[in-house]
Amino acid sequence: MEWVFLGMGPGHCVAHVVEGEGSLTVDQLTRAVEVAAQASPGMRLVRQGKRWMDRGTAPSVVVLDAAGGLLNSPALQRPLDANSRTCEVLLVPGTRPTVVFRAFHGITDGRGLLQWAADVFRVLRGEEPLGADSRLNDGELIQGLDRPGGLPPAQPNPKLEWPPLLGSRSPGSSGVLWRRRAVDGRHPAATAKVAAALARTYGSGRGRFFVPVDLRRHRPELRSTASLARAVQLRVEVGDGWQEVQQRLLTLLATDAELAPQFADSILRTPLPVMRLVNAGIDYFAAKKNQYNSLAYVSHLGNVALADFCAGDFQANAVYPLGTTGPGGPLEVNLLESAGRTEITVAWHNGPGLAKRAEAVLDTIEEALCPREHRNWAGNRTERPLPSQRSVVELFREQVERTPERIALSGPEGEVSYAQLSRRADAIAAALRERGVGPGDVVGLLAGRTVAAMAALWGVLRAGACYLPLDTRHPDARISDLLTDAGSTYCLVEKPYDTRECVQSGCKPLILDDLAVDGAAPKDWQDVVPAPEDLAYVIYTSGSTGRPKGVQIEHRNLVNYVHWGTRAFDVDADTRLPLVTSPSFDVTGTSVFLPLLAGGQVILMPEDPNHLSLRRLLEESGANALNLTPSHLDLIGQLDLSPTGYRTVLVIGEQLRVEVAARAQQMFGPDCRIINEYGPTEATIGCTAHTFDAELDGGSAVVPIGLPADNTTVHLLDADGRFVAPGETGEMYLGGVQLARGYLGRPELNRERFVHLADGSRVYRTGDLARVLPSGEIECVGRIDDQVKVRGHRVEPAEVAQALEEHRAVDRAVVVARSRAGQSGKALYGYALTNSAVTSEELTEHLAAVLPSYMVPAAIMMVAELPYTVSGKVDTKALPDPFADESPSAAPTGTAPLTPMDPIEEAVADIWARTLGAERSRLEAQSDFHHLGGDSVSLLSMLAAVCREVLTPAQEAAFMAELPKILAEPTVERVAALARDARG
Template sequence: MVHVVEGDGDLSAEALAKAVTVAAAASPGMRLIRQGRRWVDSGTPPTVTVVAGTPDEHDRTPGDHGRLGAPYLHRTLDGSGATCEVVLIPGTPSTVVFRAFHGVTDGRGLLLWAADVFRVLRGEDPLGAPSRLNDEELIERIVRPGGLPPALPTPKMEWPSLLGRRAATSSGLLRRRRTVDGRHPAATARIAAALADTYGSGHGRFFVPVDLRRHLPEPRSTASLVRALRLDVSAGDTWQEVHQRILTALAESAELAPPFAKSTLRMPLPLLRAVNTGIDHFATRKNRYNSLAYLSHMGSVDLADYSAGEFHARTVYTLGTTSPGSPLEVNLVETGGHTELTVAWHDGPGMAERADAVLDTIEEALSPGKYRQWEGNRTERPLPSGHSVIELFRAQVERTPDRIAVSGPEGDVSYRELSIRADSVAAELRRQGVGAGSVVGLLAGRTVAALAGLWGVLRTGACYLPLDVRHPDARLTDLLDDADVTFCLVERPYDLRECVRSNRKALILDDLVVSDPQSGPGPHPGLGPDHDHAHDLDPDLVPGPVPASAPHEDAAVSPEDLAYVIYTSGSTGRPKGVQIEHRNLLNYVHWATRAFDVDRDTRMPLLTSPSFDVSGTSVFLPLLAGGRVVLMPDDPNHLSLRELLQHSGANTLNLTPAHLDLIGRLDLSPTGYRTVVVVGEQLRVEVAARAQEMFGRDCRIINLYGPTEATIGCTAHTFDPVVDGTGAVVPIGLPADNTTVFLLDSERRFVAPGETGEMYLGGAQLARGYLGRPDLDRERFVHLADESRVYRTGDLARLLPSGEIEYVGRIDDQVKVRGHRVEPAEVARALEQHPAVERAVVATRTRPGHPGKALYGYVLTSSPVTEAELTGHLAELLPSYMVPAATMVVPQLPYTVSGKVDTKALPDPFDGAADSADSADRPDKRGAEAAEPTDPVEEAVADIWARTLGVERSRLDAQADFHRFGGDSLSLLAMAGAVCQELLAPEQEKAFVAQLTRIAGEPTLEQVAALTREALG
């Protein structure tokens, strides 16, 4: 018996030897030796041998013949000496092999003991298996009245080998391995049906080993407690029929039938050996065996049971063997979202290829190729060059130094001036010792200084951590501490914030980026005196003559170096930093530049916070193609968006569906727009259709999908009003260059086209992982059977008949708010930090009249607290988009029968009693109908609220709270825009918009009406 555990991380040979000793003392069956006709406890633990690794032995290619044929896997263990041993092969991966003689243990017993070894390595006590119970004694205990069924007749030698005739003198033991994605119910039946149909001549027979421990789980024993079940299968039998046959046999305990007549067991050993030799000689000469195959399924193995310390198991598999006249042996183990398959038989010429063909048949039976192989994943495309974004930007500056790189309220800034400012930042950072491996915080708005700071950090070889200036200090402090940030680039308005004054050095961007553009470098001599500075890079960013050196030497970065770290919400209640490498970013830049038609004429606004990874589209794409970044420092509202669309000169947009929806309500007809890239949330057809009508037929509306872990965006679809107009949502399209998308079910099996599965993303844009969170890396960044690394998104999707992907939803509670991922668990954790809150639950609910979801909090308290106090508490800890629309104090939390909070049974925040202010604050309003507005202005505002929120007009009174009715920040902006458009003159709008902060702080109908009257004068 051989079990192989492969994993990442080192394992000490000394610690392993000690653990083997302790585990063997608790399971003395692993120390047995034979003395005459008896097995006795030698008292000596199994030996631990360290084997020096070789390239062949560490080749991860499935079915690698050299590795599975290694000598250490074939040493004899037959009871004449030791019956068990452990082999450690250090390397990548590290491997631990557990080997034992089948006469003293079986596959389950050896696994049980191996798990005890790792349990000791983790510092735990072994569970042990002290029982000396053997299979005959076990059967005597469980036998039913009436005794055992009679022994089965000895099977005839009538089935040819699946691998064909073997040589009379075998050259050894052949083992081949294959890993299949997913766990597969009824796998034994599926394999038997497939092999019988493919290789059986009308019918076939299999032996299926059955663990007798199922009849008597206690006492624990490592003895060989297995009996084989005989399974007859006819060609053409469905796997369902075969599975039912197996279940029936198990229900009847058919495996308890004696495998041999008692006379056979009483046969002298020399005679028994002679009989076995004759059986083997007959089988070899006639190519006839007692069955087609042994099919051994070890069940499901938890990798955590075979991990300890720095060693984390990646897989566990079993290697079979052969016996006289035995057929092919097939072993299965389900582990880590995979099914490990191995076959064993006698080696010989051509046997390896035939064994692989058998594995092909088995793999196809479990995981059909038509599900695994999707044309959309044929995305291989070589990058135009290996130059980093740093080199590409430097080259662009040299080509077009006088072109405008950035425009906005601060004026126009050329490529030369932006580069000079970036060099100033880089020079100071270098002077401070910043370089490769450093993480530099960047606390700045959507400004020229922020862009110069970003490029300055990259030029030192460090990576940047973008921070949102609107986030509270507590939040930013947590991120800076978690990322171990020593230096933080800060714009002057934010230099006194507590988050950058504690245990780190703040470098003031405003002081670093002041420079005289006239003193900047001229054309680089490497480009030649006649170089055309107006010539840009082509759409694929082929760099041409990139300077061999630069006026300020840029750090040389490798593709594996980090470019930036961006934090996202964490399901554990703690934000997690996503690490994006230069190769990830470079692949996105090249693909998106071509996919979005970005070139020297592109003028793209920066609408989103730099801490939102989609801002990378607006920063990197235009600046690396000779285009222009258009800055909009003000937060988006109907006035700033109208100004942007009509007067900024922008011709390409990069924004969220919520922002696009807000623009769609402005009743504008912008001209000259070429591309609108929509990303961050599900794009509804009605929003896309309205945008298409607004921007014109010549403007492409592109739906971009991609989590931060896959670098900004990794699939895209161009909206077609005719083709997509019949659906509810716009497809997310096809994968980017060098990117793959797989749809797997809850058992990690590939789903059929049209079925819903979780998206697993792979390829060149996959992040390095989470900063300092190896536990989350192992959970979310997993490996498929072919060893390709993929990211589990938690997003559900299906493949449409068109061959493109459609996003369906989430498998968990995660929700998108303004394009940002929000984990309710993180919000609940923040609520529980309030001294009055004992327990908090945050749930998501659909807002009336809106397809999106909003957050709502529910708390159990130990002392009185108001909703306003809880909201203020959260505002000091979390970004505004993570603050619930309402937080309710409840007397108790409802639970399901499984002991989880029943979120569906929580009070409905849209219920009439909860629509207005808290009933505790307004007892006179509890259950009463809303009062009529007091004047025409309030009446008009109430009508706008009803349309915006999708609620009945009669439910709104003067104290109605916009957020309690499900409104979020973007719908509040839409409401404000409607008030301006319908009730105010153009010259009155600015006065009203200037009060948006007051409205957000007290979003009642009475307050909005009062501010509207003030604006009216």
């Protein structure tokens, strides 16, 4: 009723703003408004005499030019007309459209208007509107409540006693001032926190606030757009913290204080013209005497999902309210939660200098909800200009021209100079350009760690395209899926992989051995210089939805990493860095780009890492730096070596345990830096680093991940999206120039993982938990989800489970990661509900045919049923332990009777027990290494121990030459037999 008394000026209109990206036309919006208004006739009300009537005409849609800023637009100051127009929709067109829903507060309130706005977007999506057909007003709703004891007593009539938050204003000033701010996170008790902060800052510790309460809470089933908000008076006393204020507010709500009568019957019988004159007088004297009925109105509209305000090509990125003003009233503060942040707007009568004061109020509220010390971590001061704006393509060409005869690559194929590598890359680039390949194209690359692969990588980049590195060890089905998903027309293939089925269908294979010939490129060949936003490469990682996802890295991402990494890791012309990891692993970029762009040398290691190949690498290759995973570093630590001349050991991909780092430091000597690097693929290889210090880091289990890279940021947010206090644990959100473009062809996943902070910064949600140590550096402490690292590769168990369910005998599958006693890290274990007889070996073979080896579970169990929690989720803790019974009866069925072990088998079994953390008494000749939970890295550790303890140095080469036989049958008996043959 009070809004009827006040009239329909701009301060008496409730409004909501929906900002977005994409496209939204006037015609589309007009049609949706008409349908939504038909379903909610309350949005079509006009005043006829003393009654509100449905005029049957939908609110108008008006195109708005907001060139001077939306909040300063005259259209928002335009009063509505009770006799013809009580609601309107404004559209700011363009590539970043904005929709404003405005309505007279007498016919709707904030929640009612939000409800109707969501219906408009529901129609835009092609859905039926939910509608709101209730005709109840606030008085009728209250009278209809069955409340024992009747209504609460009337609230005290507020006196004009409180000074305004924004200072004095001139009587008769017109118009409404709006200012907006957003803070990160959802903030429980936000109303109380805001009231306490405003009272402390502007009311000498005390104050009265009006808090609107939605009457719909008493009728949850009610769908109504009517104005159903009633305010309660909330007092803050000197010394109150927000907790006391919150308790007082909860008491008001518990006693239904908002149901108390607000006006005497005599006031309700006052003619409207007279009441409006009275209100105008109240407002005049309040402004003249600087006395108001409260410090502020504080209204919290709850949480909205941005998805409810998306339709077609239009994607909402912000929804926020524009509040109202009243006679003798102070400013209004409105809060609304959406998309992991809290929108804050203030509304106040306009006047000179008030905009600056409104910003000060917003500063006070922001500090109360999101303290500056939580937001502004000193470690994020990483701004650093790049020494060059040139791309890696240009930088490599310049390096070739400076040092054409310097050795760029070395390895089993011999030495290759920069000039030779460059000519081979030119030949490949020219071949691609002849076929129309250029910027925007994704070219597959199926090759090992060879000269041809390095030439192909640079050839693709010089052609202006981006490369998709593929692992030759992955099954054909996996490679085919990635090429198809990436839309690759061509795939550069090294022999003998050209005969594989994966490159014989879909894209066109180009044989590297035929393309990479010296002098094959035109003499006038010119590199295609990429733009900063052009793609450099796409790398696929495991996906929680069951599909791998392609991460798109742009040239600007890559060049920032190159400059930071070169400086942070002391890479120069003397650096000789081996290429140990798979080309499909993004950390390979460190071993390729950093040395070659600094005039250094890449040492190629075609064979997979094992203790023999790593020993040769450390002792014979001439390398003076390493880039590898913690698992490989752990394996190296088990070798009896004392390598010399190493300057840097760069470790990335998994958590680095202090004991592994300490052992490496002792092995490589005090002059070698052991650097722990952290970074998901989505943040371009690595984005933080810490140099291990045995004295400072020795008291922890894991090595810190350090500080952010140049021009990158790390933010720690809690489960509600709020910045955590220093020292507290939060999820890492990464920002800055190294952030990937996003996932290829996965817009829904991009919206989920690449989000924006309240200040507009684009960040990536890692799912990794971390905290800032007293030293000021970051320590990674775990995951918020089921994702696990296996040999440095990210694995989503959901993707493995989906692949398992594709087997005809499996109805349902669950895959979990768990640790075993005596083993570092985690391994995958599968559980299957089956519809027919099948063995774990069959299921393992099925997965090996479609997934990389590191994604195949260490063991698969058939279960009769899956345990569930009370919330309906699979109870992973209640799943059986695959290795709970490692007795003789647990041996694979169908095997021959077991015979006593000889001394060599006994020695092998002892090594297995230490490696696997299993009880020695439960190991037998037919025990399978993988069935006992061993993965490929622990297998290599076991083999290294066999060579060290059972064989002589002269015998281990013959033993390791039989590695394929061991992989095919990794049993105690088989390993012992091959060791016996090597000794023989």
